[in-house]
Amino acid sequence: MSLLHSAILIPLAWAVLMPLLGRRLGNLHAGWLVLPIPIVLFVYFCMQLPLVSSQTMMETLPWMPSIGLDFTVYLDGLSLMFALLISGIGVLVVLYSTFYLDKNKEAIISFYTYLLIFMGAMLGIVLSDNLIVLYGFWELTSISSFLLIAFWHQRQKSQYGAQKSMLITVFGGLAMLAGIILLYVMTGTFSTREIISQVAHLADDPLFVPALVLILLGAFTKSAQFPFHIWLPDAMEAPTPVSAYLHSATMVKAGLYLVARLTPVFAVQEQWFWLISGVGLVTLIYGSLQAIKQKDLKAMLAYSTISQLGLIMCLLGLGSAAVLNPDGAGGEMYAKATVAALFHLLNHAMFKGALFMVVGIVDHETGTRDLRKLGGLMALMPVTFTIAVIGAGSMAGLPPFNGFLSKEMFFTAVLQIRQMSIGHLSAWGGLVPVMAWIASVFTFIYSMVLLTRTFGGKLQSDQLEVQPHEAPMGLLFSPVVLASLVIVTGLFPNLLGAALVEPAMEAIHPTLLSAGERFDVHLQYWHGWTPEIWMTIGVAAVGTGGVLLYRRLKLQNRLWSNALNANLLYDGGLRLLDGLSRQMTDRYMTGSIRRYLIYIFVFFIGALGITLLWAGEIGWTEMELASASAYETIVVCVMVGAALAIPWIKSRIAAILVTGAVGYMVTLLFVLYRAPDLALTQMIVETVSVALFLMCFYHLPKSDLASSASRGKWLNLAIAGGAGLIVTLIVIAASGPRNFESISNFFVQESYRLGGGKNMVNVILVDFRGFDTLLEITVLGIASIGIYSMIRLRLAETKQRGKIEGNRLPLNRMSNYRSNDVILKTISKVVVFIIVAFSLYLFLAGHNNPGGGFIGALMTSAALVLLAVAFGLDVIEKVLPINFRLLTAAGLLIAALTGVGSFLFNVPFLSHTFGHFELPLLGDTELATAVLFDLGVYLAVVGVTMTIILTIGKEER
Structure with missing residues (x-):
């Protein structure tokens, strides 16, 4: 097993051990036991940076090679970037949670078990080359996320949020699985690398576009794109460390990773460009509008996350145009949108993770997240305020923070869209920069509202549950690190550009490079008085006016109507499905075991009977039957006689014993046919089954077996006879002519040579x-x-x-x-x-x-x-x-x-x-x-x- 495989399996193995180790911790917080895992992983992946910049790593662990399933891990620039995010943010979140969660009040062993499962599953997603293995880890993130959101399961809102996230993301995962299967039908492989090598022959396949749409459903649901975004705000019922890790830095980025990874496959189709760019842009605008309305800090950050995910998704879509226009400077120009997407993906993990932790600190130290009750915390919590200024400034796109650079690159990408010649884009391309600018204005407003309403104004001590004070250093350390990274990457952006963005670009757009050629990602603040600078100045000016008029115009209540939204459709659809399923279930779940057996046997008779008829003749005349000995004849006669006697017996106990006699006669047949293993198994199973039958029938009310209605008996006879007839026909069909050699010869010849047993x-x-x-x-x-x-x-x-x-x-x-x-x-x-x-x-x-x-x-x-x-x-x-x-x-x-x-x-x-x-x-x-x-x-x-x-x-x- 390679180190890459171990990087995935170590968190999962540690999660299995946590319940056992947790009992022996004494007064030690379980977080300290978990912290070494992400640290070791982060250090290991950092050590791979020099190697991945020049080549890729691949290790294969055979699993089911006969059907194309191997546990193949693949480390290139893209997967390394995400692996560093998962492990690096994981270190800070685990450390933060150690001080955030009280080990005496919370089920912290369960919390860290779920968190480790999620960490291993996310690493499995980004490192897996086999799409089926990737899908398995994909669903494991949904399950672990469900458990983490429902961590405070006593709360009804936690249960509701966990259920909603599970239903929506699993729905998308099943759609993605269907798309993966279609890819396999077209290519004959589940390997991402091999599929990319066949991309020239895929575009004209009629299954290609359906596979594209199905896989995007998986990506959109996981990354909370409109209209599947509705699970993310409700997921904020999870503890703040979960929100900072899953719902800002890692899980919601899984859909973005999938889009980036499969861009070389699907970007040859215009539908890929339109769907990703369009859905991303709509999500960006919708999320920013809804964020302004929120009165809860975590809800505001949830919608801002939706908006930022839409921005990155839109950039990935715009960058895919480089595959449609690969020649000359056009391809390089469009590829810069992908650079912006990757850079903002990293920036977003930093400033949004810091902001979520700030909100957790405010909630922890004041007892509320309600903006209407907060204010005046600047003087009481100066360190937390400083972190909030850095995080909010970066999210608003202000210099000198890293968010300013990626916002400028976003403006560049949407301005360049007018030069693309894809479909009717040239006619409508001018609207895209306008929509992007409007969304940026609202982003500026909610960023400043979050900052000013929480830390500015007057302190409302009477509205707070506890007297606010600065958080301990244990809680502050992780957000301070993230805020410092926001400043460092803002001032020195090429540190990330050369180490992470360039290798990731080579993984996403390998077709744009000639042999030995490399992407040159160079990021800088000043490009002159460009349209992007004027757009930024306009955002700041209009956004400042919006912040000043925020309370006066009551923007929280006027921007968007809730009369009809996706949440109402979700809740109504769920109630409808629940009602229909209850009505249907009540019709056949009557509590009658006899009815249940009727359903089972009727389906058995119908399904197998139709199959036998469809298969053709059974082969009556070509059967070679051996002669029956006297012993076999006697045993069969006793067995048939006992079976025929059962319906006429009036005592339950006698019926059970006679049923056992039928089983023992079958045991004798196995003995006569020289099958000692089967005979032993049948005899013991019959003995234990009779004992179980007696125990079960002991609890049933007394009744006379002969008192059943005659119609019921005739129905029983018809079903029993039909089942017996079908089984007989199956035996005859199996004994007839065969189109292939029996596998029994293989077992006879190879049992000892390969298995070591006689x-x-x-x-x-x-x-x-x-x-x-x-x-x-x-x-x-x-x-x-x-x-x-x-x-x-x-x-x-x-x-x-x-x-x-x-x-x-x-x-x-x-x-x-x-x-x-x-x-x-x-x-x-x-x-x-x-x-x-x-x-x-x-x-x-x-x-x-x-x-x-x-x-x-x-x-x-x-x-x-x-x-x-x-x-x-x-x-x-x-x-x-x-x-x-x-x-x-x-x-x-x-x-x-x-x-x-x-x-x-x-x-x-x-x-x-x-x-x-x-x-x-x-x-x-x-x-x-x-x-x-x-x-x-x-x-x-x-x-x-x-x-x-x-x-x-x-x-x-």
């Missing part, structure tokens, strides 16, 4: 198809936890109802039940140990002889069931004081870690190996890593089975 069934389960087995035990674990949770909730509700009504709770009959059969009790004391010993033998011998982890686990569970039948469920808890839910988790963890361990040897997930070793006393012994995986299966299955049995058995009637 038991082909076990080798398939733990090696060749180990990933299937891992998913299966995961599903079983989830099911057991679901059963446990539902019954525990039901018990809690019953107990609460009993307390309220003053009723006495019923006794737990099943847990107190024990057999009075002395012979059973006596024999079980010995037989249980024999069964457990045999189960261990099956587990250890399973790789070469009949057995394995699954069969051994079921055998152990059967022994515990026997113990419970003889002595009661309480005895199991006394003899084995084990939390079987934790045992399930331990089994899943062992199985997963066995698969992950293969990465250490640079081989695909869940690759196994084996070898022969000379061991003391044992001599030549074969050892296989598959045994470790099988141990995980063993523990998980025992945990799942006993969790279900104990939970159902102990439920009060």
Whole structure:
């Protein structure tokens, strides 16, 4: 595994360890335990700056190469810029949060766990070359963001904001996934680099434009572009460190990264230019207008962030025109818009991160963020005021701050748009500079309003919850660093231009460079009395007038009507969908298990029946049937007779036992067919299933099975007969002529050579198809936890109802039940140990002889069931004081870690190996890593089975 892979996995691994390490911290704040992670990452990425300026880095970890999925990481100028933002801002945010969050009042272990997951996921996005892997990390940022926004989950607004962000960003992510799949259909690869190499052949493909639109949906939703911006203001319910990190510097920039990364692919289409530039410009204006209206400081910063993201998106769109006009000075001129986008992206992370932290300090030290209650804090909080001046001045585009430079570059880009010959742009290009100038005026106004209304004017002590004072140095350090960077990059902009912007430009516009040629990014303050300077002077003059008239004209209430906006459409649409889904669900979710089974079996019959008819003839005449022996005939007759008898039995217990008899007859068939693994599994499953059936039916009300309506019986007969017929036809179809050689020959020949086991069934389960087995035990674990949770909730509700009504709770009959059969009790004391010993033998011998982890686990569970039948469920808890839910988790963890361990040897997930070793006393012994995986299966299955049995058995009637 390379260092680049480790850079992604270290935060994720640390997030897994945080709940364990957090318990041993004592009085130490968990933030100090997390802080080294972003520091190490930032230092590592800084060390790559000299290397990336001359070449790129790529490392591949095989995952599923057969379908084109490899964990390939790619570090070039663009990904390095974002990696430095993620890790660098991460250092300052973690340090800030250490002083912002009270470890005695907040669930800080959960907070830092979610934050580390987000950090690793963001690094995964910017470093992944494979688009499917990128999509996986993309959705992980949505999940971790959801958890961070809902951190104060007791608040209804936090729940609402988290849900809104999740729904909108996941919707965009699914659209992006569809676009990625379309790209794969066109190119046959998920690799970004390989897709870029095929771009000359893609533009005329009919799937190209749909893929472009779908991928932009993902980018627009993640970067809060209009009309998908509505999730960002509600996300401000998150703690301020989250807002400073996710919603100003990193997560919202993921959409911008995606647009920049795929510009070489899609910029050959005019639609890319129009959509990105147009949506970005509308977002810029809308966000700046809405920011002026806000009365809450974080809400104002939220809309200002939307506006600034629109500005960067617009610049990326304008810069894509360089691909449409690559020849001569035109391409270089348009590419300067991309330079402006990258430079402002860095500037925005600095000044907006500082401003969010300032707002957090104001809230922390005054108890409010309401502009109507604030004022006069300049003298009381001089350091915070100084930081706010720097941040607001940069956001307003005033010298000598870095925001002035990127605003001037923005004006240059929109003025140059009039020279572009793209569609009808020449006719309407003059409106773009006007719209950009108006948006800049409003940006100036809300920047100055934020500054003057918070720190200027009179102090309103009676409106504040606490007496304001300057924040401690721990809170001030991070925003001071960011504010200092704003000044340094403003005075010396070419430090960033040469180190970060130039390599990033080469990654975005490689087609504009000849062999050995490099971009020369040179930034400076003064270019003479250019139109851009006069536009800036006009912004400052008109904006100052707007600030002076802000209160008098009541701009907060007059600029924009809320009668119809995207939030109303979102809320109304959500209520409509919720109502329709409830009506539909109420129609089929009646609580009747019989109806649910009817739905399942009817769908099963219809889907498979249509498939068989569509496939053609089944091949009746070409089947080669073996002759049946007398033993097989007898077993089949008993099995059919038992199955036919079940509908006519009036007792539930008798019906369950006869059903078990059918299963045992199937076990005998497996024995006759010389399939010992299947026979063992079937026998134990049947034993445990009968016990579970008895426990479940114990809780049902008494009824006579023969009292059902005849119509219901005939419907049952029709569905059962249809299902049986479909299964028979499938068996006949599978036994008919084949168009390809059976895969069984491969397993017969390669089980020992590749898997090191002579038991082909076990080798398939733990090696060749180990990933299937891992998913299966995961599903079983989830099911057991679901059963446990539902019954525990039901018990809690019953107990609460009993307390309220003053009723006495019923006794737990099943847990107190024990057999009075002395012979059973006596024999079980010995037989249980024999069964457990045999189960261990099956587990250890399973790789070469009949057995394995699954069969051994079921055998152990059967022994515990026997113990419970003889002595009661309480005895199991006394003899084995084990939390079987934790045992399930331990089994899943062992199985997963066995698969992950293969990465250490640079081989695909869940690759196994084996070898022969000379061991003391044992001599030549074969050892296989598959045994470790099988141990995980063993523990998980025992945990799942006993969790279900104990939970159902102990439920009060």
